[in-house]
Amino acid sequence: MTHETTVDDILNLSDSALVQFLQKARNPMGNFDGLKIQGWENASPAKKELLGEKLRTAVKQVTAAPLDIEELAARLTAAAAAMDTPSRPSRGRSLTLSPEPRIIEDFESACYHELIEDGGRPPFPLSRLEEVLNDPESHHELLRPWVQDLRSRSRDDGQAISRERDRWLDFRKWQLDNRGIAADEGFPEYLEAKRRDYKAMKASELTDDPEFEDTMRRRWERERGNCQQQQDRNDRGVEIFSAYAEVAKRRLADHGFTQPLQLEEDPKRQDQWTTWVEYLEFEYWWLDRLTSSVKSLQSQHDMACKTLTAAKVLKGTEREEDLVTTEAEQRRKTEANEATLALCLAEEASTLVQQATNTRKRYKASRGAQKLGAAKELIDVTRRNEAIGEFMRKTEKYRAVQASEQRQLYKVQWVLQQVSEIKAAQILPPREEKPKLTEGGKRMRQGDDGALPRSNVKRRKEKHGEEDTAGALLGSEAAPVTKQRSARIRGTSTADAVPIPARTSATSRQRQSRRTAAAPSRERLKSLRPRDAGGRVKPLGRPEST
Incomplete structure (x- = not known):
């Protein structure tokens, strides 16, 4: 059966409608041989790019086989090439871009800076980009x-x-939608971002296309439609900001997040933590949606599991996760090929035995039993593969949605971590100022008010012999000392000078006590001075008479 449509018809379809269309166009073998898209060869490069992206997204929901996507892209590209003359190659752009590694790195780097500028938080530092791209495993x-x-x-x-x-x-579009902000607001930024994307991927011919802006606007409108919040039944369709804020708080509380949240009607006025909590609610909404989809498909999945178990084709302790891997699928194909080959060899050997006239009957019977065993093995392998294949088809959508739910759960956990880190950064105390150091690298003691003690200033001035050193170190506090000393040097009265405040600190008193205790008494000093013949103390500095 042929399913015909046009490029514009596909672009005008919603995502869900396109998925339904592709499901009908898919044949029992899982291919899209009956799909014909008219107008592809005449479509502009921008339309082809948009069509390719939309088809790839829809095909992923229809089937999990990546080869089908490439096959569909190849079919459309071949259709465009068939319209060209054999003398020249097609100038139509392929639906799948295969940029060089350097182009990918430049594109990722541009996205990194765009995230930072818009308040996002990249998953890893830019310095690790090359190693992550080279070895994602x-x-x-x-x-x-x-x-x-x-x-x-x-x-x-x-x-x-x-x-x-x-x-x-x-x-960001979700924020605008749930605040009732005009549809066009944010589109210029979106358009500019797409221009940067295509230029970073060396696809400037797309941005130069006259239809580029119109194509991007249609994509913008489609994506806005996909991002609109589908509220609970009582709130569905409500776009009033206050209602949205209440629904957001309720959803966060349902997931155990009870910290106070005050959203702003203008999202640009929100601080980083509030914006990221709103982003968390956005991801929770997607998680709830996927969880609901998994539950709705659970009964169909369980029924398929019972049917597979009843068929008794599973080996040992095989489970569902053992059947759905690429390795398991390849192993089943190998078993089928080997069983087919064994039967062919048995049939050939049996034919040769029948043609031999002098072969004993016992040998003929042995070859017949071998042929029968090979045929039975092929029947068992075929029956097993068909039962597993039927199970895979019936549970394909369930597994795809379940995988999306698991990926979404990882995303929620990552956002939660970012919210915690932002909160922790906001409540960190200010860093203490490091103590000042002397020129020798020693710490300088400070008083309660943060000023340096004058004892340090005195030692500094004695070391360097400069009159204004104290003023340079102590600022205004050292001004009285400098002013009084300058007055003495000039020979003027110090009455007008600011007096030096008395030292009252405990440290100064202790030093004075130690100096007093260590100094010898006046009487002791007199007893040590020389005396004359009459026993009187000789005056200092007076030479003895001869």
Whole structure:
């Protein structure tokens, strides 16, 4: 059956409607051979790029097989190439971009700076970008919130910064939607961001396309529609900010987040912590939506599990997670090929035995039993693979939604960590000022008011012999000392000078007591001075008469 449509029809479809259309266009083998898109060869590069992105997103929801996406892209590209003359290659742009590693690094770097400027928090420092891009496997835990498929590994997993940037833009649109802000507000920033994206990926021809802005506006409107909040039944359709704020608080409380939250009608007036708590509520909303989808598909999944168990084709302790891996699927294909080959060999051997006239009957019977055993093995393998394949098809959507739920849970945990770090940074006490050091590197003692003691100033002045050293070190406190000393040097009266305040600190008194205790008494000094013949103390500095 052929399913025909046009480029514009697909672009006008909502995401859910496009998924339903692709489900109908998909044949029993899981391919899209019956899908024909008219107008592809005449579409502008910007439309082709938008169409490709929209189709890839929808196909991922229809099937988890990545080859089908490439096949669809190849079919559309081939259709465009068929319209060109054989003498020249097609100038149509492929739906899947394969930028060089340097281009990817530049693009991720641009997204990093855009995140920082808009209040986002990149998942890792820019200095680690190259190592993450080169070896995403070693950074799997760091990248888990941003990988596209947790069930497999990809070289693209390292492009986490751009994915977080896209998610942050979705949140910013969410903020506008739930405040009733005009639809066009925020589009200029969105358009400029897309221009930077394509230029960073060396795709400037897309930005130069006359239809680029119109195409980006349609994408903007579609993404805004996807990001609109679907409230609880009683609140659905309510776009009043006060109602949104109450629903946000209730959702946060349902998930155990009870810290006070005061959202602003103008999101630009919010501090960083409030904005990130609102971002947390945004991610909680997606988690609730995915959890609800998993629950709605649970009964269908359980029924498929019972049917598979009743078929008795599982080996030993095989579980569902053992069947859905790429390795398990490849192993089943290998078993089927080996069983088919064994049967072919048995049939060939049986034919040769039948043609031999002098072969004993016992040998003929042995070859017949071998052929029968190979046929039975092939039947068992085929029956097992068909039962598992049927189970995989019936539970495919359940597994995809469950994987999205798990990835969303990692994302919520990451946002929670960011909220905690922002809160901790806001309540940290101010750093204490380091004590001042002397020129020799020793600490200078300070009084209760933060001023340096005058004893240090005195030693500094004695060391350098400069009159204004104290003023330079102590500022206004040293002014009285300098002023009085300057008056004495000039020979003027010190009556007008500011008197030196008396030292009253405990430290000064203790030093004075130690000097007094250590000094010899006046009488003791007199007893040590020389005396004359009459026993009188000789005056100092007077030479003896000869």
